[in-house]
Amino acid sequence: MLDIQKIRADFPILSQxxxxxxxxYFDNGATSQKPQVVIDAISKYxxxxxxxxxxxxHTLSQLATDAYEVSRGKLQHxxxxxxxxxxxFTSGTTHGINAVANGFASILKxxxxxxxxxxxxxxNIVPWQMLCEKTGAKLVVIPMNVEGExxxxxxxxxxxxxxxxxxxxxxxNALGTLNPIKYIIDKAxxxxxxxxxxxxxxxxHLKPDVQDMDCDFYVFSGHKICGxxxxxxxYGKEEWLxxxxxxxxxxxxxxxxxxxxxxxxxxxxxxEAGTPNIAGGxxxxxxxxxxxxxxxxxxxxxxxxxxxxGTKKLLEIEGLKIxxxxxxxxxxxxxxxxxxHPYDIGTIVDKLGIAVRxxxxxxxxxxxxxxxxxxxxxxxAFYNTKEEIDIFxxxxxxxxxxxx
Ligand code: PMP
Numbered sequence: 061m062l063d064i065q066k067i068r069a070d071f072p073i074l075s076q077x078x079x080x081x082x083x084x085y086f087d088n089g090a091t092s093q094k095p096q097v098v099i100d101a102i103s104k105y106x107x108x109x110x111x112x113x114x115x116x117x118h119t120l121s122q123l124a125t126d127a128y129e130v131s132r133g134k135l136q137h138x139x140x141x142x143x144x145x146x147x148x149f150t151s152g153t154t155h156g157i158n159a160v161a162n163g164f165a166s167i168l169k170x171x172x173x174x175x176x177x178x179x180x181x182x183x184n185i186v187p188w189q190m191l192c193e194k195t196g197a198k199l200v201v202i203p204m205n206v207e208g209e210x211x212x213x214x215x216x217x218x219x220x221x222x223x224x225x226x227x228x229x230x231x232x233n234a235l236g237t238l239n240p241i242k243y244i245i246d247k248a249x250x251x252x253x254x255x256x257x258x259x260x261x262x263x264x265h266l267k268p269d270v271q272d273m274d275c276d277f278y279v280f281s282g283h284k285i286c287g288x289x290x291x292x293x294x295y296g297k298e299e300w301l302x303x304x305x306x307x308x309x310x311x312x313x314x315x316x317x318x319x320x321x322x323x324x325x326x327x328x329x330x331x332e333a334g335t336p337n338i339a340g341g342x343x344x345x346x347x348x349x350x351x352x353x354x355x356x357x358x359x360x361x362x363x364x365x366x367x368x369x370g371t372k373k374l375l376e377i378e379g380l381k382i383x384x385x386x387x388x389x390x391x392x393x394x395x396x397x398x399x400x401h402p403y404d405i406g407t408i409v410d411k412l413g414i415a416v417r418x419x420x421x422x423x424x425x426x427x428x429x430x431x432x433x434x435x436x437x438x439x440x441a442f443y444n445t446k447e448e449i450d451i452f453x454x455x456x457x458x459x460x461x462x463x464x
Contacts, residue, residue: 062358067443070095070350074443081413084448089233089392089439090417091283092264094347098286101346105339113338114312114329124338131345132328138348139278140269141295145327148294148301149341153260154183156279156294157227159331160256161187163304164225170196173222175215175253178204178429179232179239182422184258188227197224204429208235208384216247223253230262234423234437235384236367236392238262245275254300260284264441265363265390267356276300282340287347291340294331301327308333359442363391366440370449374438377456383426383435391440394421397456400463402436408459414452 068074071093076083085093105127111120113128129144136144150156168174174188178201192199200223202215210228219226226248231238245255256277259268263280270278277300281292296304306313306324310333315323324330351359370393374380379398396402406418419434420427427434438452 062354062362062442064362064443064445067354068445070097071443072096072099078413078415079411084414084444084451086438086440086444086448086452087415087417088264088284088441088444089261089421089437091289092286092441093443094286094288095350097350098288098343098347101343102288102339105342110339112335124342127342128336128338131342134345134348135293138267138352139293139295140271142271143298146295146298146301148296148328148331149336150279150292150294150331151290151337152281152283152292153181153258153279154187154281156277156292157184157256157258158187159294159307160225160277160279160296160304161191162307165191165194166305167303168192168195168197168224171222172197172224173200173220174198175200175202175218175223175226175248177202177210177228177239178425179208179210179235179237180227180229180423180425181233181258181260182424184227184229184256185425198222201425202228204426207386208232208237208389208426209386210237210239210244212240212243215244219247219251219253221251223248223251225254225256227256227258229258229260230268231259231265231390231392232384232423232426233261233392234421234426234435235386235394236261236389236439237384237386238388238390240388241275242273245273249274261390261392265356265360267352270295282344282347285344285347286350287344288337288340291337291344293344298327301331306330306333310334312336354442362442363440366444366446366449367391367393369446370438370440370452373449373453374456377453377460379460380456383430383432392437393439394435394437396432396435397460400460402434404463405436405456405459408462409452409455412451412455412458414455416452 113125254276259280278295313333402418
């Protein structure tokens with residue numbers, strides 16, 4: 061059992077008022093709030109050990125390098141990667157996907173296929189489209205059904221010898237659907253295709269085990285798991301990271317440079333050109349420690365309660381329709397209220413101190429599928445409460461009254 065009030069006290073922002081009302085933060089899918097330990101760790105880094113890493117012989121540089129590498133180790137254990145050098149620090153999910161898509165430009169040929177799902181965030185669509193434009197490969201889409209689940213029988217049919225990479229999110233940001241990625245990975249491997257899993261929306265809710273999943277790449281952002289913005293992780297199996305060319309050239313990622321030829325540094329540095337977000341990388345380890353202390357099993361059980369409670373309460377509102385009713389889903393409720401634009405609802409509830417996301421959630425193909433301009437998305441975290449859901453429901457009723 062989680063002591064929610066104690067947890068809430070860890071997050072200074074949660075005791076704030078917004079527009080004169082106590083903040084109800086239901087936009088966790090966009091970014092999570094940060095506990096005091098994370099905020100403190102950022103200042104501690106700048107106050108005590110700020111220096112550039114992997115370069116200096118001086119003490120501070122070594123302290124910063126050690127802290128950065130310790131954090132890499134924490135992330136390695138968290139996702140159960142086999143080796144620390146399979147864990148690449150990036151600026152976030154988007155960076156990780158682009159790095160892999162860019163690498164595949166050296167592999168794909170005309171007629172090859174990239175399989176992407178209908179449930180993807182734009183950042184797991186556009187880099188693959190760009191890759192296909194560059195290489196002449198074809199982008200093929202795994203369709204979804206009205207519940208917001210992937211149609212797996214169609215996926216089976218789309219897979220072929222032409223498929224070179226399959227890219228799917230672990231959990232959909234717009235609908236909360238938990239995808240059957242183990243099945244997808246196994247099937248894709250049968251035809252020799254690589255698999256990238258976009259874990260951006262999964263890591264706040266579960267502890268991914270990349271060896272158990274057997275995915276080739278797994279990407280996520282630090283800011284959705286209580287860490288700072290501007291840092292994330294690209295996990296890649298060693299064989300793939302060795303095979304792919306580096307994404308960016310520059311300092312840190314080289315072994316030797318002359319004007320005739322450059323040789324690349326070993327992993328993970330080959331994929332870490334330039335001065336990284338050092339504080340971010342270190343503090344991501346702090347965030348992971350914090351979440352593991354609470355425990356992902358506890359987080360999941362509690363968020364499931366919030367999802368069930370929220371779904372039941374919201375459905376009591378007349379004319380409210382939920383999009384994304386998959387059997388397996390996380391604490392995300394995407395919905396519309398008949399006859400009212402989501403943006404108008406979002407604006408009114410904001411005046412009442414409630415933060416929700418409105419719009420297409422960077423997943424326009426999903427909105428096109430449902431033929432709607434967007435939804436209101438309430439995404440719950442382990443620090444939210446049922447009382448906040450009650451406040452939200454009352455605010456929605458008020459908005460409905462005003463707008464209809
Ligand atoms: N994929 C998914 C499923 C996401 O939810 C997000 C963030 N909304 C991203 C990718 C992109 O993450 P970032 O903007 O942190 O790179």
